[in-house]
Amino acid sequence: MRRMDVVTAYLYGSLDSDIYMKIPKGFKMPKALSEKPKDMYSVKLQRSLYRFKQSGRMWYNRLSDYLISKGYKSNLICPCVFIKKTTYEFTIIAVYVDDLNIIGTHKEINEVDVHLKEEFEIKDLGKTKYCLGLQIEHMPNDILVHQSNYTEKVLKRFNMYKAKSLSTPMVGRSLNVDNDPFRPCEEYKDVLGLEQDSVRLPQKALEWNQTHISIPSWND
Structure with a gap:
């Protein structure tokens, strides 16, 4: 590519x-038109x-x-x-x-x-190497598309960059704001918004749509 x-x-x-x-500054007017001010003309x-x-x-x-x-x-x-x-x-x-x-x-x-x-x-x-937020690495036999830089940027913003990573299976049900309270609410909405920008892979999009908490005041 x-x-x-x-x-x-x-x-x-x-x-x-x-x-x-309007006549731009520095434009040299023809002699025949120089009798009147520039602001009297247009191009x-x-x-x-x-x-x-x-x-x-x-x-x-x-x-x-x-x-x-x-x-x-x-x-x-x-x-x-x-x-x-x-x-x-x-x-x-x-x-x-x-x-x-x-x-x-x-x-x-x-x-x-x-x-x-x-x-x-x-x-x-x-x-x-980079297109619409996606990083592209050219391998000998294939192409790797990922968002490592974006993910690191989000982790640093929420002070999670040095957190230990672990495998977390997707929740088997849709989360609900009443049964699964999450605080602080505003910060959670920020995380969801930023996370949504990285759901370009099908499997990740499924996880995001199934497990995020729907917040009635999303647009508040």
């Missing part, structure tokens, strides 16, 4: 509506800029159109994933704003690299 970053990605997007802005943008509401969508449309023109197909359920398959080769591109994570056969990954650099300014960041 390789990670690539598109430099100033939003600036590649074409605007879908007319947007005007019409031809490209999207950062902080525009539609900038992200315009960038996605530009990237999507380009990848589709190169034979990739956008996933119907997750449009940010693009797939290209042949008889012996395949490529999967996962897009998160301006970060691209690419997995596939060596030939196809190199081809993606060439295509992207033909159209955009790209930084090749090498193997993906």
